[in-house]
Amino acid sequence: MAYKPQYYPGNTSVAENRRKHMSNNVEKLRDISDEDLTAILGHRAPGSDYPSTHPPLAEMGEPECSVREVVEPTPGAKAGDRIRYSQFSDSMYNAPSTPYWRSYHAAINFRGVDPGTLSGRQVNEMRERDMEAYTKRQAETEMTDWGLSGLRGCTVHGHSLRLQEDGTMFDMLDRRRLEGDSIVMDKDQVGVPIDRKVNLGKPMSEAEAAKRTTFYRVDNVAFRSDAEVVEHVQTVWERRTRYGFKPQA
Amino acid sequence: MVRTVSVTDKTIQVKVFPARLLQPETAEKLLNEIDRVKGVLRMLIGGKNLPRKITCGPGTGADVNHPDMRVIHVGDQAFELHVMVGHVIVEVEDESILEPLKQACERGLPFSFEFRRGFFIKKKATLTDYGKYGFRSRTDERINLDDERMLGMIDPHAKPEERFCIIGAEEES
Numbered sequence: 144m145a146y147k148p149q150y151y152p153g154n155t156s157v158a159e160n161r162r163k164h165m166s167n168n169v170e171k172l173r174d175i176s177d178e179d180l181t182a183i184l185g186h187r188a189p190g191s192d193y194p195s196t197h198p199p200l201a202e203m204g205e206p207e208c209s210v211r212e213v214v215e216p217t218p219g220a221k222a223g224d225r226i227r228y229s230q231f232s233d234s235m236y237n238a239p240s241t242p243y244w245r246s247y248h249a250a251i252n253f254r255g256v257d258p259g260t261l262s263g264r265q266v267n268e269m270r271e272r273d274m275e276a277y278t279k280r281q282a283e284t285e286m287t288d289w290g291l292s293g294l295r296g297c298t299v300h301g302h303s304l305r306l307q308e309d310g311t312m313f314d315m316l317d318r319r320r321l322e323g324d325s326i327v328m329d330k331d332q333v334g335v336p337i338d339r340k341v342n343l344g345k346p347m348s349e350a351e352a353a354k355r356t357t358f359y360r361v362d363n364v365a366f367r368s369d370a371e372v373v374e375h376v377q378t379v380w381e382r383r384t385r386y387g388f389k390p391q392a
Numbered sequence: 393m394v395r396t397v398s399v400t401d402k403t404i405q406v407k408v409f410p411a412r413l414l415q416p417e418t419a420e421k422l423l424n425e426i427d428r429v430k431g432v433l434r435m436l437i438g439g440k441n442l443p444r445k446i447t448c449g450p451g452t453g454a455d456v457n458h459p460d461m462r463v464i465h466v467g468d469q470a471f472e473l474h475v476m477v478g479h480v481i482v483e484v485e486d487e488s489i490l491e492p493l494k495q496a497c498e499r500g501l502p503f504s505f506e507f508r509r510g511f512f513i514k515k516k517a518t519l520t521d522y523g524k525y526g527f528r529s530r531t532d533e534r535i536n537l538d539d540e541r542m543l544g545m546i547d548p549h550a551k552p553e554e555r556f557c558i559i560g561a562e563e564e565s
Contacts, residue, residue: 297449
């Protein structure tokens with residue numbers, strides 16, 4: 144029987160969503176064109192070539208190395224792309240993803256990642272074209288609700304704040320906002336205006352966000368209501384405490 | 393006789409904490425409802441900062457132009473919101489004002505809110521205030537302010553004209 148990763152325990156909808164994010168088995172909800180994505184990332188002009196930091200690996204004449212032969216470089220590394228980042232901020236009011244699960248999604252399903260996981264935001268550094276592919280996956284699928292999440296390179300403030308009256312997460316730099324029934328973004332992730340209004344689709348309703356979230360909340364799915372998860376977390380902490388602090392003992 | 397430092401009367405302070413951050417229209421409606429309640433002495437608006445310019449990152453210096461940074465009208469005054477209103481601290485004369493104040497908040501807010509009584513705005517002048525305003529005279533040690541209700545309303549280092557307004561001054565005079 145083929146090995147099937149289990150990813151995460153639990154019987155609640157939150158545990159199921161966490162498994163979905165880790166396994167990349169996520170539903171695509173919207174289309175964002177490559178040009179629009181490049182514009183909101185703000186690292187290069189849409190349609191321009193990828194600037195490089197070194198010549199393509201094929202032209203560099205790499206030394207003989209068994210590891211290099213075994214590990215196929217990512218497309219970005221092969222072409223010599225620059226390292227660039229994307230950073231998401233997620234509201235604690237039932238945003239679909241959390242910083243940890245964005246990092247799990249990146250580390251399990253993509254190569255050449257350097258995720259940084261913070262309390263209210265998650266940054267990931269990769270080769271530029273690899274980073275765009277990764278960001279596109281997270282931005283187009285159920286991992287992101289653009290009302291409750293945001294692409295924010297700086298001034299990420301919003302994760303732990305109350306929502307605005309229109310149900311969206313506060314954005315100090317007004318990069319994206321609700322216009323009609325859609326979220327539009329007319330600045331890049333660091334707040335510099337761009338030459339277009341990128342339509343990021345409809346935000347999720349409160350009920351849908353509660354269904355798709357990976358946040359345990361007392362007013363939705365409480366962490367303590369999932370006995371299997373509690374047992375798992377306690378086991379991890381117990382073993383970490385017993386053996387992690389002093390493995391030789 | 394040397395006069396001692398003056399202390400404001402025994403007033404009651406309440407923090408109105410809505411379930412959502414307020415859009416300018418709702419904030420305007422709420423503040424006007426509170427302003428109409430007889431016995432309200434001071435209101436202090438707090439919330440999330442809306443900067444004029446980006447202050448960090450590669451976009452530093454670019455204009456933000458936040459659509460919620462709008463001029464609102466409260467009573468006979470108009471002022472520009474520098475925050476997305478998250479809470480309003482209200483000081484009232486005595487306990488009998490609390491119920492009308494709560495009803496005003498219910499009329500002004502379309503969603504639930506917390507109504508917490510506590511001590512939020514200082515009532516006595518501190519060393520920093522004396523450092524800024526000084527004594528009235530050699531023999532009068534009260535703080536050198538025409539209206540002591542200003543105490544605790546703004547940071548002592550901030551410019552009052554940008555952050556402070558007196559509503560209903562014409563009616564009083």
